Each structure stands twice: as structure tokens, then as C-alpha cells.
Amino acid sequence: MSVSPDVESQSSGARSRSRCLDTFLTVSVIALFIMFIVALAAALLFVKHIESEMNARTTQDSDGQKGPLEMVAPGAAYKMQNFAYLRATNSQLKENVMEWESIPYGKGQSIGSMYSYEKNQRVLNVNEAGSYFLYVQLTFSCTHICPAGQFTTSFYNQDNKKQLTCTVSLPKMPDMNGSLPVSRTCWHVITLPEQKSRLLAKTEFSEQTLNNWKLDLNDSGFGMFLVDRLGAA
Known part of the structure; x- marks a missing residue:
């Protein structure tokens, strides 16, 4: 057919x-x-x-010249209220909750009005629900003979759920000749659905100790900024 x-x-x-x-x-x-x-x-x-x-x-310099905050565009103040940056304060590598601090920025600190940092609990409070760009930079240097291993920092919210994990592989350093810092930057867009959220960072190692490895404080820190408010039109 x-x-x-x-x-x-x-x-x-x-x-x-x-x-x-x-x-x-x-x-x-x-x-x-x-x-x-x-x-x-x-x-x-x-x-x-x-x-x-x-x-x-x-x-x-302390010569009375204007700092970057005074010289940038007028929109910088708006940007800063949505932005937070904290620097690591302890160079010793320990399995614990990481310690951070804000740094001077203009007439205030490097934490916008949407955030607050509790130094005793090592917790960053985020006051508005929304989507955030969260990143962390970790830089390490070897002070003598250093073993190979892995250093992991994980950020948790108030419900103890991981929001970002960053693992750095540290090579074996037999001596200091020619050794260079080891650095890694990790990022993720996270969603914080509650008006009052909290973030803290915990560390863990692949080895029992990472002797002679130190965290470079000037090049280690984490930051975040608001991408989109939940419920925003």
C-alpha cells in the first residue's frame, strides 16, 4: 500500500x-x-x-592627600553598602573557624551597611536576602622545609550548609631556594533567602599538620557583594 x-x-x-x-x-x-x-x-x-x-x-601616605574613596566616582558609596571585604588575621594554619578583620576604607571600614562582623564568633552577618557573589583568595608561603598537603576552607550559613569550598594543593618544598607563594581564588554565586543570614569559614587539612606553611595575610581574604535582592522587581 x-x-x-x-x-x-x-x-x-x-x-x-x-x-x-x-x-x-x-x-x-x-x-x-x-x-x-x-x-x-x-x-x-x-x-x-x-x-x-x-x-x-x-x-x-600621611601627607593629607585624598584617598581612593574621595577620588572615585560618586556611585562608589552606593557600591560599598552592598560590598564586604575581610582580611585573614592569623597566619598559623589550624583546623578551626577562620579569623578575619575589616580594613580601613575611606572614613570607615571595608564592610558596607548591609553587613556586620562579630569578631568574637568570627561570623559575618548579612542583613538582606538575595543572591550574592562570594569569593575567597588564599595565599601561602613556605618558611622552611614544607610538606605537601591540602588546605580547605569552607563557608557555612546559619543552617550549617556549605556555600563555598576552596581547596588549595600545597606542594612539597625541600628548601626555600626559589620557592614561590601558592595562591588560589575560588568563587560562587550563593542565595541567602533569609533577611538575617550568617556566614563563617572553617578549615581542614589532608595531613595532620602543615608545618612551616604560613598564610600570607596581605593576600588572603574573602569578599562578597549583592547581585540581586530577592523579590526585587
């Missing part, structure tokens, strides 16, 4: 529509991926910009 031309044309049309739909979905996924990468690249550039301003502010 022969197939009628109408049935053949319908089948061909269905296949054509299916191919068009597959192509559309594929292109849409690729476009969304590219947009995501571009947004993250812009976020990283913004983080580096703010960090460089804060580092310059901490090394400002």
Missing part, C-alpha cells in the same frame, strides 16, 4: 519543526551560558577594582 503525498508532507514538516526546535533550544542554552560567563567576568573585575582601592587606601 503506497503512502499518500499528504502523509509524507506532514511527516516531513514535523521533522523540520523538530529540527528547528532543537536548534532553538541549543542556541538558547549557549546564549544563556555566554551571558552567565560575561556577568561573572564583570563581577570579578569589579572585585579586583574594589580590592585595589582598599589596598591603596591602607598604604596611603
